[in-house]
Amino acid sequence: MLNRRIQFRRQNTLRHLKLLLLVLVVVFQIFFIFWYRRVDDNNNDNDNTMILKPVKENHQMSLIAEKSELVENALTVVLMSYPLTRRMHRLIQILNRILYEWPKDEHLIHEVILVWNGPEETIPLELRELQRLYETETKKRNDVLNQAPLLRFLPQKENSLTNRWLIAPFIHTEAVLNMDDDIDIPYSTIKCIFAVWQRSPFSLVAVDVRAVVECTTITPMCGRFGPFGYAARERLEGNKTKFAYNIALPRALISSRIYYKAFAESYQRVVHVASYNTSSGPLPAREDSLERIVRELLCDDIAFNYAAANASVYTWWDDGNGPVHRRQSKAAALFVTGAVKSFPEFSGAGALTSQKGMKLRRRLCVNRLAMLFSQDGGQTPFRLERQTWQGGCSVRE
Secondary structure, eight states: OHHHHHHHHHHHHHHHHHHHHHHHHHHHHHHHHHHHHHHHHHHHHHHTSSOOOOOOSTTOOOOOOOSSOOEEEEEEEEEEEOTTOSOHHHHHHHHHIIIIISOSTTOOEEEEEEEESSOGGGSOHHHHHHHHHHTTTTOOTTOSTTOOOEEEEEEOSSOOGGGGGOOGGGOOEEEEEEEOTTEEOOHHHHHHHHHHHHHSTTSEEESSEEEEEEOSSOBTTBSSSSSEEEESOEEOTTOTTOEEBOEEOTTEEEEEHHHHHHHHHHHTOEEEEOOEEETTEEEOOEEEEHHHHHHHHOOHHHHHHHHHHHSOEEEEEOOSSSSOEEEEEOOOEEEEEESOEEOTTOOGGGSGGGSTTHHHHHHHHHHHHHHHTOTTTTSSOOOOOOBOOEEEEOOOO
């Protein structure tokens, strides 16, 4: 009888332990689900900022993809034109070359986006015919091999150079090639520049660069609008043959889609800018924004560099010998020479940057941008990372 009671108590104890264990498991699962949702929500919040989440991949940076599917190892090509262009025949020539003449079996070009600075009804029939000719309007993404890249038109309400940077929702590749509509550039050069970018995907890889220089003395060319000037290159002290740069121009520029998102999110953000000194006296404190600077000074290309550099990119790795290492990298310009030239009928004399007053505007632009992106309310101007490295892509077709 006693043994039966002992056995009965043991069975009850086991039942209670099993029940307790089951309750603990359920509580743990509920806690885990709640914790996971909190982390996921935080991650989603981070996706809406320009501070990229750290990743671990053999000491190399990998940019975090959007939830939408991205096409890897391919480029989106961005071109821009408008209804009154004198370069329509060259634009059609460039598009024909990309869609038809460039190798399709290598799948380097996924899509071509033509930012059209005018209403949809002003897009010429010759351009629309390219979509039908190569069936680029209706084919599915990642479709049959050896088809031409997609061709997308993005009509705009306003004729503005800034439109070429405000296209983030339409980009479906990690890398974006933004190029002028008046340059002759071979496929081999594009392929080479892309290879450089793949080794340093937080960089702005370009075939043309400029320099924001710090003014040590006040001259009509430097210091008139603040502590910075703007030049073709910066000559380094103590080295007459070495020059530095920190601005990548979009003559042919490959960068991450992340920076297009950074530009768009920064574009209309109004910032209080502290007072700072110029050669004509201190500028009063005021409100400023990327949109105001670009509209007033027509310096969208410089603004893109600052917005990209302001977008922090983090890498981390574990070398097995201690704590995890963490590093912040700013988007930096990388200069690559290549077989790039303007078509014969176009020269720098007619370029926007060659027009009267543009040099002064660009100097004013870099000073306003440096204060706009200051991390401490204007006490320390925002500086772009200076580079001296130069690569070469001289291989021809």
